[in-house]
Amino acid sequence: MIVLLVLIALVVVGALWAVGIYNGLITARNAYKNAFAQIDVQLTRRYDLIPNLVEVAKGYMAHERETLEAVIKARAAAVSGLAAAKANPGDAAAMGQLASAEQGLGGALSRLMVVSEQYPDLKANQNMMQLSEELTSTENRVAFARQAYNDSVMAFNNKREVFPSSVIAGMFNFVAAALLEITEPAKRDAPKVSF
Numbered sequence: 001m002i003v004l005l006v007l008i009a010l011v012v013v014g015a016l017w018a019v020g021i022y023n024g025l026i027t028a029r030n031a032y033k034n035a036f037a038q039i040d041v042q043l044t045r046r047y048d049l050i051p052n053l054v055e056v057a058k059g060y061m062a063h064e065r066e067t068l069e070a071v072i073k074a075r076a077a078a079v080s081g082l083a084a085a086k087a088n089p090g091d092a093a094a095m096g097q098l099a100s101a102e103q104g105l106g107g108a109l110s111r112l113m114v115v116s117e118q119y120p121d122l123k124a125n126q127n128m129m130q131l132s133e134e135l136t137s138t139e140n141r142v143a144f145a146r147q148a149y150n151d152s153v154m155a156f157n158n159k160r161e162v163f164p165s166s167v168i169a170g171m172f173n174f175v176a177a178a179l180l181e182i183t184e185p186a187k188r189d190a191p192k193v194s195f
Contacts, residue, residue: 021168028159029090032152032177036089038145039180043082046138050075050109053131057112060122067108067115074108077101090153090177099182106182109135146180153177
């Protein structure tokens with residue numbers, strides 16, 4: 001009788017332990033999905049600013065039609081990438097699509113800003129200055145949201161990979177989440193100085 005009670009107690013303790021690990025994995029997964037929702041908010045804000053920026057620039061940059069169209073196309077690709085990532089945050093293919101689209105949009109916006117430097121009236125335009133400031137502010141918010149998302153993904157992936165959580169994660173098919181890494185070659189290369 002005592003052996004049976006000890007066995008039942010061990011089974012109950014084991015079950016509670018497994019439930020605790022499972023709940024921890026669910027909590028970590030929900031944390032990175034929530035962190036991605038913050039990226040979604042900031043990217044949507046950014047995407048909403050871009051058409052206004054293009055409209056202001058259009059009046060001054062009649063000869064730069066290709067640059068403006070490139071920004072519009074890159075924005076559409078980024079919106080599509082965000083929709084794919086929003087449908088399945090953490091999926092490697094969706095995160096890769098979003099990162100690629102964001103990189104393209106960043107390049108197009110950089111070209112627009114470089115070209116706009118050639119138009120003093122545009123640089124002095126109050127709407128352009130305000131939109132540029134809002135875009136810069138949003139870029140910073142996106143960077144912070146992306147960092148929080150990547151931290152949450154790392155915490156989830158660590159939790160699902162360490163023993164004994166890896167056993168429970170494998171049993172319940174918890175797959176690894178992908179980071180959102182947007183490579184910006186200009187920021188990774190060391191500045192070249194020549195005299």
